[in-house]
Amino acid sequence: MRTPPALRRIWGMVYRHLALFRRSWPRILELAYWPTFQMLIWGFTASFFANRAGTGGAVAIGAATFGILLSGVLLWEVALRTQMGMAVSFLEEIWSRNLGHVFVSPLRPWELVAALIGVSMIRMLCGMAPAVLLAWVLYAFDVFAPGPVIVLFVINLIVMGWSVSLGVVSLILRHGAGAEALAWTILFGLTPFSAVFYPVAVLPVYLQPIALALPSSHVFEGMRTAIGQGDHTEGLIAWGQLAWAGGLNVVWLAAACLLFVHEFSAARKSGALLNIGE
Amino acid sequence: MDAIVVSRLTKRYSATLAVNDISFTVRAGMTLGLLGGNGAGKTTTIAMLLGLLIPSSGSIRILGHDMARDRFAALARMNFSSPYIALPSRLSVVENLRVYAHLYDVPRMEHRIRELADELDLHALLDRPAGELSAGQKTRVALAKSLINRPDVLLLDEPTASLDPDTGDMVRGWLERYRAATGCTFLLASHNMAEVERMCSNVLMLKSGVIVDRGTPAELLDRYQRDGLEEVFLDIARGRQAEPVS
Numbered sequence: 024m025r026t027p028p029a030l031r032r033i034w035g036m037v038y039r040h041l042a043l044f045r046r047s048w049p050r051i052l053e054l055a056y057w058p059t060f061q062m063l064i065w066g067f068t069a070s071f072f073a074n075r076a077g078t079g080g081a082v083a084i085g086a087a088t089f090g091i092l093l094s095g096v097l098l099w100e101v102a103l104r105t106q107m108g109m110a111v112s113f114l115e116e117i118w119s120r121n122l123g124h125v126f127v128s129p130l131r132p133w134e135l136v137a138a139l140i141g142v143s144m145i146r147m148l149c150g151m152a153p154a155v156l157l158a159w160v161l162y163a164f165d166v167f168a169p170g171p172v173i174v175l176f177v178i179n180l181i182v183m184g185w186s187v188s189l190g191v192v193s194l195i196l197r198h199g200a201g202a203e204a205l206a207w208t209i210l211f212g213l214t215p216f217s218a219v220f221y222p223v224a225v226l227p228v229y230l231q232p233i234a235l236a237l238p239s240s241h242v243f244e245g246m247r248t249a250i251g252q253g254d255h256t257e258g259l260i261a262w263g264q265l266a267w268a269g270g271l272n273v274v275w276l277a278a279a280c281l282l283f284v285h286e287f288s289a290a291r292k293s294g295a296l297l298n299i300g301e
Numbered sequence: 302m303d304a305i306v307v308s309r310l311t312k313r314y315s316a317t318l319a320v321n322d323i324s325f326t327v328r329a330g331m332t333l334g335l336l337g338g339n340g341a342g343k344t345t346t347i348a349m350l351l352g353l354l355i356p357s358s359g360s361i362r363i364l365g366h367d368m369a370r371d372r373f374a375a376l377a378r379m380n381f382s383s384p385y386i387a388l389p390s391r392l393s394v395v396e397n398l399r400v401y402a403h404l405y406d407v408p409r410m411e412h413r414i415r416e417l418a419d420e421l422d423l424h425a426l427l428d429r430p431a432g433e434l435s436a437g438q439k440t441r442v443a444l445a446k447s448l449i450n451r452p453d454v455l456l457l458d459e460p461t462a463s464l465d466p467d468t469g470d471m472v473r474g475w476l477e478r479y480r481a482a483t484g485c486t487f488l489l490a491s492h493n494m495a496e497v498e499r500m501c502s503n504v505l506m507l508k509s510g511v512i513v514d515r516g517t518p519a520e521l522l523d524r525y526q527r528d529g530l531e532e533v534f535l536d537i538a539r540g541r542q543a544e545p546v547s
Contacts, residue, residue: 028406035403039389042396046430115389123386124446127351128404129377291355294314297348 032130036138040112041145054108054146058100058154065096066162090250093164095219095243101151101177102239103210105184108146109139110191110206117200126296132287139192140185147181169249172260176242179268182276183238184210189279193286196295218243238275241268303362304329304454304486305350310359312345312510319345321510322359327503329453332480332487334497334518336530337507338538343490346507347456350488351381364453375454377405382447383458384440390432394423394442397431398449405450417445421475437468444472448479457489461496469493473500494530504530506537513537 069092073085116122158164194202217239234240245264305327312320320342327333348354352372361368366375388397402410461469506514525533
């Protein structure tokens with residue numbers, strides 16, 4: 024049985040990136056470098072504060088804080104690596120001056136996006152696996168301890184990463200490679216509003232609407248509920264927060280898709296696809 | 302049967318008219334040369350034919366498909382070669398060819414790659430990174446990429462630019478054999494007038510986005526009373542008129 028042509032085209036683009044990784048070990052190293060680096064710094068910091076917590080009830084609070092900090096670091100890296108993985112994979116086509124060949128092939132724009140999503144998943148998994156493993160070895164920290172609900176958190180953060188990345192790709196289509204810095208900075212810039220390490224309520228009142236419009240802030244509120252606050256409330260699932268995260272992700276992804284379609288069409292009108300590397 | 306039908310094609314970028322109301326057809330199996338100086342509108346025309354650029358007005362039909370509505374059906378049967386668009390340099394030649402074989406849904410991929418390697422003498426290059434090849438080797442690989450799907454229409458943008466005369470001649474000979482064997486239609490943009498005279502059955506002369514003259518190479522030479530297309534090109538570029546036809 025023949026593979027459907029659309030799947031084959033998507034695989035062609037995924038294969039292109041896998042072949043690139045096979046021939047470039049610094050790229051593979053770079054995938055794991057930042058998640059592991061972040062986890063080490065935050066892991067030792069969290070250990071320090073947990074050890075200072077003293078005895079009695081404070082120990083439980085210290086352990087919960089440790090869990091919140093490390094879970095926050097690792098889960099936020101999932102979103103960051105997914106977003107960067109997708110945007111950088113698109114940039115690879117620009118850097119290799121190959122985009123002209125890709126866009127005059129029968130590859131549909133949605134197939135390109137599907138391939139970028141596939142590559143971003145591979146990059147994210149390769150980047151996160153060493154960090155998760157090291158957290159377990161060094162700090163006996165199990166990011167999966169809250170149970171299957173962690174999968175829902177991860178899925179929501181991945182989808183948010185795709186949305187932001189599609190926005191970045193759209194801006195690159197409009198502004199060319201000059202917009203490539205956004206691939207590394209835009210989601211990182213949302214960290215303060217994503218309530219990764221603290222509740223949304225900590226933010227000034229006028230910033231809270233921004234935080235609440237982000238799927239990530241609801242994910243991390245839900246994560247803290249699942250981990251508990253050291254008061255034997257761990258294991259609770261904040262379905263409301265998960266519903267908000269899922270709903271916002273639908274809106275964000277739909278908006279990102281519309282933006283991509285619009286900018287791709289605009290690039291075909293303006294001729295931006297001819298000199299996108301400049 | 303016409304493989305390419307271009308009708309009243311115009312491309313305007315705000316104040317600049319890059320291509321102005323051009324129309325032409327290319328019969329299946331023929332080679333049309335697109336000539337003109339820098340900024341004449343050749344690249345813009347090719348980009349519109351490839352669907353990279355949406356025309357401001359006019360229409361393009363390739364192999365019976367309207368490029369505005371059904372470009373992917375045409376693109377699957379077309380291909381493109383240009384020394385100005387690279388293949389990923391870190392991938393080996395065979396990996397690059399596999400990528401494009403997948404993108405064009407080529408059946409029996411490895412067989413097709415071996416076939417092209419035989420014909421273009423690529424066997425020794427297959428496992429080498431594309432970025433480490435010489436200009437002539439890169440051109441042969443680019444040609445293999447552009448023939449991977451056995452195209453019915455092939456757009457060539459200066460296919461022999463930067464090649465030594467020997468390699469250039471080999472590439473031209475290979476293209477001619479491919480066309481003779483398959484009936485493929487070529488559209489060739491080139492600044493090499495000898496190449497155009499040798500390969501093209503018809504020529505369009507573009508200047509400032511407008512077709513200023515057209516015909517077979519022999520007709521143009523006769524009309525301008527010149528011995529070579531290079532002189533005809535200079536006549537047109539410098540605004541000299543053709544001799545009135547008696």
